[in-house]
Amino acid sequence: MVTPAASYSRQDARPDAADLLVWYDRHRRVLPWRALPGEVPDPYRVWLSEIMLQQTTVTAVKPYFARFLERFPDVAALAAAPEEAVMSAWAGLGYYSRARNLHACARSVAAAGGFPDTVEGLRKLPGIGAYTAGAIAAIAFDRPAAAVDGNVERVVSRLFAVDQPLPAARPALRVLAESLVPQKRPGDFAQAVMDLGATLCTSKRPACALCPWMAPCQARKEGTQETYPRKLKKESGALRRGAAFVVERAGDGAVLLRTRPPTGLLGAMAEPPTSEWRADYDPAQALLDAPLDARWKRLPGTVRHVFTHFPLELTVFQARVAADTAPPEGMRFTPPAGLADEPLPGAMKKVLAHALERKLALPPAPTPDPEPDLATPPPAEQKARRAPIPKVLSRRPVAAAPPRKVQPRKI
DNA sequence: GAGGCGTGGTG
DNA sequence: TCACCAAGCCT
Missing domain, CATH: 3.90.79.10 (Nucleoside Triphosphate Pyrophosphohydrolase)
Known part of the structure; x- marks a missing residue:
């Protein structure tokens, strides 16, 4: 049986980056490390914020980011600072290997004369993994790279109703996320998906009615959006x-x-x-x-x-x-x-x-x-x-x- | 691949 | 109170 063209509804469409970007232009968050429309992003600020935001909330990062900029205004200043000063400025933010890697990374970047502008180049630096390399490449250099973090995994797992649990589903989610990246405005797109995950497509009680991707969302169609992403739970350690x-x-x-x-x-x-x-x-x-x-x-x-x-x-x-x-x-x-x-x-x-x-x-x-x-x-x-x-x-x-x-x- | 690695907010 | 969560990386 041939499917009549009329039955192709909006609901069968793949998620379209353009729809998300329209939403982003209206609802984007204003953040201290984020360039305003028309501004050129500063790779140092993008990098510093991405490292701080690893497993850390925006609220917790804000005062640390401001203080780091004050004490270490650019990558050269950070590279020249003693290790102890960096650790002290980081104290309280957690995951202290980030601070040690941050310092090592700053010295490497300062010696090289600037940040690499490709995913491959960024990925070699200490403290920069797959997510952060993609985020910096996209946001700071407008490369068509996917920045797959927890937000994006949640959004994509719902869009495509991925039943495989994390962490095993990670490679599949990355492939799906990469398939959505547009050639135009990839940096805005990366930030848009994260804003979507942080403000609408939240872990609990997602605001589907406001979502620019409601129509193509498979989980929404099934009413199971809150059950994604599926994940195996791990037990906590002993006292x-x-x-x-x-x-x-x-x-x-x-x-x-x-x-x-x-x-x-x-x-x-x-x-x-x-x-x-x-x-x-x-x-x-x-x-x-x-x-x-x-x-x-x-x-x-x-x-x-x-x-x-x-x-x-x-x-x-x-x-x-x-x-x-x-x-x-x-x-x-x-x-x-x-x-x-x-x-x-x-x-x-x-x-x-x-x-x-x-x-x-x-x-x-x-x-x-x-x-x-x-x-x-x-x-x-x-x-x-x-x-x-x-x-x-x-x-x-x-x-x-x-x-x-x-x-x-x-x- | 699984486990080590902080902290603060929240329902 | 407590389990879970938040822009992951490294070994």
């Missing part, structure tokens, strides 16, 4: 415990810190000394792991923190030592004024806040604290109250980003 040791030096109140190994969990970040973190760690034995001899006081409550692959519970021990105490090998005393420049990850800021909060909450007591009884847990063994991070640990205010400069396109 690990440990002890953290907060040492304050008499006189200036400096805190004992050390730097973690350069790679792995919280690599190259700062921390107060801690024990190992293990599922079977016993806080009652913690003083065997203390960094120095002192009158240790076990603080009530614990500090909890959830990493990607396991939750952590730290028992905090606190001690005051004499002003002339030397730091143990590989450690340092950092005075309060210097804490803001230490690359302290969130988990470790919680530890310091837990110790300082309790100390600050107490009136200056002329009588010494009672000797702690380490055999039995303190009475208040409930979870620690949620308290704001003390000002000394929080980031300093950031000035508004300078107005965007229109830069000549690099060929």
